[in-house]
Amino acid sequence: MGEFDLIRRYFQRSGGTDNPAVALGIGDDCALLQPAPGTQLAISCDMLVEGRHFFADVDPEALGHKALAVNLSDLAASGARPLACTLALALPQANEAWLAAFARGLFALADAHGCTLMGGDTTRGPLNLCLTVFGEVPTGQALLRSGGRPGDELWVSGTLGDARLALEALQGRRTLSPELLHAARQRLERPSPRVSLGLALRGIASAAMDLSDGLAGDLGHLLQASGCGARLEASVLAGLPAVAAGVLDETERLALVLGGGDDYELLFSAPAARHAEVQAIGHAVGVPLTRIGQLETEPGLRVVDAQGRPLSTPARSFDHFA
Amino acid sequence: MGEFDLIRRYFQRSGGTDNPAVALGIGDDCALLQPAPGTQLAISCDMLVEGRHFFADVDPEALGHKALAVNLSDLAASGARPLACTLALALPQANEAWLAAFARGLFALADAHGCTLMGGDTTRGPLNLCLTVFGEVPTGQALLRSGGRPGDELWVSGTLGDARLALEALQGRRTLSPELLHAARQRLERPSPRVSLGLALRGIASAAMDLSDGLAGDLGHLLQASGCGARLEASVLAGLPAVAAGVLDETERLALVLGGGDDYELLFSAPAARHAEVQAIGHAVGVPLTRIGQLETEPGLRVVDAQGRPLSTPARSFDHFA
DSSP states (O other): OOHHHHIIIIIOOTTOOOOTTEEEOTTSSSEEEOOOTTEEEEEEEEEEEBTTTBOTTOOHHHHHHHHHHHHHHHHHHHTOEEEEEEEEEEESSOOHHHHHHHHHHHHHHHHHTTOEEEEEEEEESSOEEEEEEEEEEETTOOOOGGGOOTTOEEEEESOOSHHHHHHHHHTTSSOOOHHHHHHHHHHHHSOOOOHHHHHHTTTTOSEEEEESSOHHHHHHHHHHHHTOEEEEEHHHHHTOOSGGGGTSOHHHHHHHHHHOOOOOEEEEEEOGGGHHHHHHHHHHHTOOEEEEEEEESSOSEEEEOTTSOEEOOOOOOOOSOO | OOHHHHIIIIIOOTTOOOOTTEEEOTTSSSEEEOOOTTEEEEEEEEEEEBTTTBOTTOOHHHHHHHHHHHHHHHHHHHTOEEEEEEEEEEESSOOHHHHHHHHHHHHHHHHHTTOEEEEEEEEESSOEEEEEEEEEEETTOOOOSTTOOTTOEEEEESOOSHHHHHHHHHTTSSOOOHHHHHHHHHHHHOOOOOHHHHHHTTTTOSEEEEOSSOHHHHHHHHHHHHTOEEEEEHHHHHTOOSGGGGTSOHHHHHHHHHHOOOOOOEEEEEOGGGHHHHHHHHHHHTOOEEEEEEEESSOSEEEEOTTSOEEOOOOOOOOTTO
C-alpha cells in the first residue's frame, strides 16, 4: 500500500464534507477553511509520541480517540466550536488493522463534534501523531488564561486523578482490581473533551484552561497569566478522584489530583456572583462542576485544610524536559 | 531547561506580534487567528523525520529554514499569502546550540514572509518536526490542482533535479566537486518557496501545485485532478537542472527531473493565450519560468523527443510507503 492509497483508504472519506466551513478538504496542496464572519479561528496543536504519551501496545482505536480528544480539549478551554483538524502521522510501517482501528477512533470522536479531517501528512518514521485543530469563536469572546481576578471562584469539571492512577497501575507501581483498572483506564485512554461546557462558559468564566499536566502546575500557568494567587481546599480536592476514592487515602488522592496529569478537564474561574449560573451550566451540559477554591491577590498557590491552615504541597507538574 | 523555558527562550519572542491577523500567539490553550474579511484560510502541514527527510547531522539552521520552506511552498502553490504557523517538535534532548540554530533558520525565513510562529507543542522523542502553515487567499481565488484544461501550457519555476543530485552525492552514489556539491546542497537544504509567484499567478494559472516528489509523480496528481493528460518535451526537461548540467548527460538529467524530488518549485498550467502574461510575471518576481509542455485530452503522461516521438519514462515518484 502506497502513501496516497493509505490516505485514501483510511483518512479520505468519499462524498466530500457537509461542513460549510471546509471549502476544500484532503487532496490539494492546501486545504481551505472559511470561518463564519465575525469569528476568530482558535488553533491548537499537540504531538503524541510512542512511549511518552502512550504505550506501544495501546489500543489504536483508543489512540485515535485520544489524539483528537486532547486537541478538542484545548478548543473547549478557549470556548471555541470545533470546525476541522489536520493529522500528520509518522508510522514505522503501514499496518492496515492498526490504521483502520486508529481511523475508527479518530472519526467517531470527530463526527461527534462536527470536526472534519481536512488535511495532513503521512510519512514513515518512529510512531508520532501530530494533530492540529481549528475552532471558531466570536471575535473577542475566547476564554483566556489571563482574565482571572482576585475573589473569583475556581472550578473544575468532572473528576481528576484517575488517569494518573491508571498510568501508575499500567506501569506496575500500583495494583488495582480488574474493574477499577478498567474504569481508570477509561479516564486515561478515553478522555471526553468538554466542548459544550467551554461554549456555555463564554461570557461567564473569567479565565479557563484545560488540565493536562496536573492541577498544581496547570493552575500555576493560569495564575501567572492572570497575575494573582489562589487558595484551594484540600478536602475538596481529595474528593475529585472517582476510581481512586475507594483505594487511596486522602493524602494520596490529593497528590494524584495536584500532580497527576492527563485529566483533560476544564479549570476555570468565574466571579462569585455567578456561582448559581455556573452550577446551572454544569447541570445543563451534564458535567459535574466543583468549586475547588478561589483566586486571591497574594501570589502563589495555597492548599489549605478544613481549618484554613496551609498544607505543604509537594506535587509538581509534568514537564517533558525537566 | 524545562519545556516552558525552552519555548520561551527559543520560540516565544518578546513584544508580541505586529501581525494584525494574529490576535493571540504562544502561551494560551489556543492561538487566535483572524483572517481578513472576504478571505479563506489556506492550511498545509508537513512532518519531517530524521533519517527520512534530513540527515542526522544536518545543519540545524538549514533544517529550520527547510521545515518552514516546504510548508510555505504549499501556500505558494495555492496562491495564498502566509500569515502564521505552528510548530510541533519532538526532540531526543534539549540541545541549546541546536535549538538556537534551528530557531534562527526558522525565524529568518518566517520574517521574510511575514509568517508569525503563533503556537505549537514540544515533547521528548525521536527527532520529528511538524509545521502547519496558515495563509489567506480571497474567497474562491485559490489555485487548485483541478483547473487544468486540454490546450493549457504547462510551466515550471526555477531549476529542477539539483536537490536530488545533492542527495545522491551525500549518499555516496555520485561524486561531485566541492563547488558543485555546495551548489546542489543549497537546492536540497535551502529551497526558496515561490510565494510571490503563487500570488502573481492568481487569476492566470488554471491549475498549480508544488513539486516535492518529482515532476512525473506530482504532475500525475495534477492530471488526475484536472481530468486530462500531458505531453512534455524531453529536451526542455533535460535543460532544467542547473548544477547537473555540467556533469550528467541528457538521459540522466531527464531522470533527475522526472523522478527527483525536493525541488519545491511550482508546476502550473495556464491558457496558451496568456503565455506573454506568464512570462511577464516571471520577470516581475525574478524567477525563471519554463514552458515544459501542454495539457492534452488523452489521459496519461507522454515525454516526447524533438521529433515528437514518445520516450519511455522509467521515473516514478517518491512514496514513503511504496
